[in-house]
Amino acid sequence: MSGVGVHSGKKVTLTLKPAPINHGIQFRRVDLPDSPRLSAHFNRVVDTSLATVIGEGGCIVSTIEHLMAAFAGMSVDNALVELDNYELPIMDGSAAPFVRHMREAGFKRQSGAKCFLVIQSPIHIREGDKSVRITPAPHFRITCTIDFPHPLIGRQSYSLEVTDRCFEKEIAGARTFGFLHEIEYLKRFGLARGGTLENALVITEKGILNETGLRFPDEFVRHKILDSIGDFSLLGLPILGHVEANRSGHAFNHAFLKEIFARKDAWETRTYHDLQEFGQFNPQLLAV
Numbered sequence: 001m002s003g004v005g006v007h008s009g010k011k012v013t014l015t016l017k018p019a020p021i022n023h024g025i026q027f028r029r030v031d032l033p034d035s036p037r038l039s040a041h042f043n044r045v046v047d048t049s050l051a052t053v054i055g056e057g058g059c060i061v062s063t064i065e066h067l068m069a070a071f072a073g074m075s076v077d078n079a080l081v082e083l084d085n086y087e088l089p090i091m092d093g094s095a096a097p098f099v100r101h102m103r104e105a106g107f108k109r110q111s112g113a114k115c116f117l118v119i120q121s122p123i124h125i126r127e128g129d130k131s132v133r134i135t136p137a138p139h140f141r142i143t144c145t146i147d148f149p150h151p152l153i154g155r156q157s158y159s160l161e162v163t164d165r166c167f168e169k170e171i172a173g174a175r176t177f178g179f180l181h182e183i184e185y186l187k188r189f190g191l192a193r194g195g196t197l198e199n200a201l202v203i204t205e206k207g208i209l210n211e212t213g214l215r216f217p218d219e220f221v222r223h224k225i226l227d228s229i230g231d232f233s234l235l236g237l238p239i240l241g242h243v244e245a246n247r248s249g250h251a252f253n254h255a256f257l258k259e260i261f262a263r264k265d266a267w268e269t270r271t272y273h274d275l276q277e278f279g280q281f282n283p284q285l286l287a288v
């Protein structure tokens with residue numbers, strides 16, 4: 001896939017390649033000497049202010065969240081992502097183009113034991129009016145609530161059990177959004193250089209600038225779900241639990257990942273075979 005980075009405005013080509021069992025999702029900068037690799041893991045996150053950025057030793061990969069959501073939403077555990085610049089292409093601002101290309105390439109089931117992070121007791125963080133919590137559940141459910149004092153948005157809430165089919169149909173197509181005054185401010189500082197009406201919903205005081213309108217009446221909260229799926233995938237293991245995020249964003253989700261990791265008493269890892277034995281198996285976990 002080729003496109004431009006939404007913040008850098010730089011052209012980039014992205015290639016998704018198969019990877020062996022237990023490889024996880026890794027990024028490889030083919031434009032740098034020795035083509036350094038970076039794991040998509042929360043302990044590699046170096047910035048979350050405008051997008052999720054991972055980095056190590058002078059090598060960074062920026063705006064990974066929509067591709068990470070596509071991997072998690074389609075149950076892809078192992079892949080190598082090669083790119084020839086530092087920021088992923090924004091495509092149409094959603095995860096749909098990534099999912100479409102993955103579908104065209106096809107998926108392969110591997111024989112290793114799939115491992116899950118199973119939440120055993122609730123974990124939550126709160127800061128002002130923002131909060132995130134996770135509670136035990138036999139599947140991965142995510143509920144997001146946003147509240148913007150705007151006639152087109154207001155309070156929106158959306159909840160779904162993350163399986164491949166519903167991710168592709170209900171979430172993958174929801175586009176990123178921003179308020180016009182914020183975008184103008186970012187552009188003044190040399191950011192949002194690649195941002196256009198082709199890859200973002202631009203919100204004005206009364207409506208949106210995009211003439212083609214919304215893909216879903218509640219596209220905004222659906223995109224928050226998409227972002228959260230991408231953020232939570234940085235734990236490195238699929239989660240069995242119910243995430244409830246209230247007015248959260250990349251930075252707050254990232255703080256929550258650190259909290260989950262620190263609370264080792266509240267979760268354990270189990271393989272698919274363990275879950276079958278304990279009667280916790282949900283057939284949708286293996287859906288492809």
Ligand SMILES: [Zn+2]
Pocket residue numbers: 065066176223227
């Ligand atoms: Zn996003």
